[in-house]
Amino acid sequence: MPNPHTFEFVPFRFTGLSRQIGRLLGVDPTTDGVRLAGDRLEVCFGPWTLGTDLDNVATVGLSSPCSVAQSIGPPRLRLRLNGFGFITAPIPAAELRFRTPIAGVDPVGFVKVSALVLTVDDADGLIEQFVGRGVARHDLVAQRVQQSAIDRLEGMTTKELRFLAREDGMRGTSKMNKSELVEAIEARHLPSELAEIVDAETSAAT
Secondary structure (H helix, E strand, O other), X not given: OOOOOOOOEEEEOOOHHXXXXXXXXXXXXXXXXXXXXXXXXXXXXXXXXXXXEHHHEEEEEEEOOOOOHHHOOXXXXXXXXXXXXXXXXXXOEEEEEEEEEEEOOOOXXXXXXXXXXXXXXXXXXXXXXXXXXXXXXXXXXXXXXXXXXXXXXXXXXXXXXXXXXXXXXXXXXXXOOHHHHHHHHHHHOOHHHHHHHHHHHHHHHO
């Protein structure tokens, strides 16, 4: 069955305001976007043009939406990723991470980035194209790690959970049952933090 997400070009998704400001920056909403040409990935956003071999894409994923304010104006550096964000709308974006940093952010190629965040018309479709080429999804990997941490947390004994809770600075744990302890620990931390906490407890126990 043919892949419904197969395409060579996907444009950026614009709001009314980001489209107007984009035009002032030299962006053409009808032709600027992401191209998959042969074995090359090319991103064009007005005067900003970046390209790399498709084999250089290490992982892909869907990132959380940015604020409305962050989706207006020129591309921005994403320090957490050492990346560059082409954010044109407050919607989930396709996040591409590279094996080797790429140039193109500045005219002389001095700045190199390890990731791109792209608010395109079909982020899921763009991601699926890379998945179809064997590229792993880092957002799903993170979800599996987090679920594994939750499973291990629920597999601990009440005694182990009380020790973990006390080490985490929680009080009144002596009267909690196992379900209450698990719920309290999960509520205290972001899902992404649970893996580190459970790993630390497992290491201490061994």
